[in-house]
Amino acid sequence: MVGFVSAHVPWYSISKLEVRRSYKVLRDYIVLLSAMTLGNIWRREYALPLDAIKKQLRLRNKVSLALDGWTSTNKLAIMSFIAYYMDRH
Numbered sequence: 001m002v003g004f005v006s007a008h009v010p011w012y013s014i015s016k017l018e019v020r021r022s023y024k025v026l027r028d029y030i031v032l033l034s035a036m037t038l039g040n041i042w043r044r045e046y047a048l049p050l051d052a053i054k055k056q057l058r059l060r061n062k063v064s065l066a067l068d069g070w071t072s073t074n075k076l077a078i079m080s081f082i083a084y085y086m087d088r089h
Contacts, residue, residue, distance in 0.1 A: 004038065006071060011035040011042075053081055 003023070004011065012035045013019050020032055033041075050065070057063050064084040071077055 002077070005042075006077075011038045014038065049079070049081060053083065057083070 003009075004014070009019075014032060014035045023030055023032055046067070050067070053065065066082040066084075067079070068082075069077070069079045
């Protein structure tokens with residue numbers, strides 16, 4: 001999954017025989033999941049921190065949430081959430 005995301009390869013390309021073969025050549029022990037499974041995992045992983053943040057927010061405020069993700073120069077995956085509170089007074 002990380003390889004697909006970092007290379008900006010769409011999920012549906014996993015179904016192409018050439019893509020599957022190239023990944024297997026690089027790492028013969030790799031298990032390639034289907035495009036649907038990868039998409040489901042990605043959505044679940046995205047929702048986990050978002051749900052945790054929502055639970056911590058006060059109910060009477062409006063909040064604008066932004067998500068950003070990138071890879072640092074030393075190959076660390078970084079995800080950031082930004083919350084902007086707007087009082088409802």
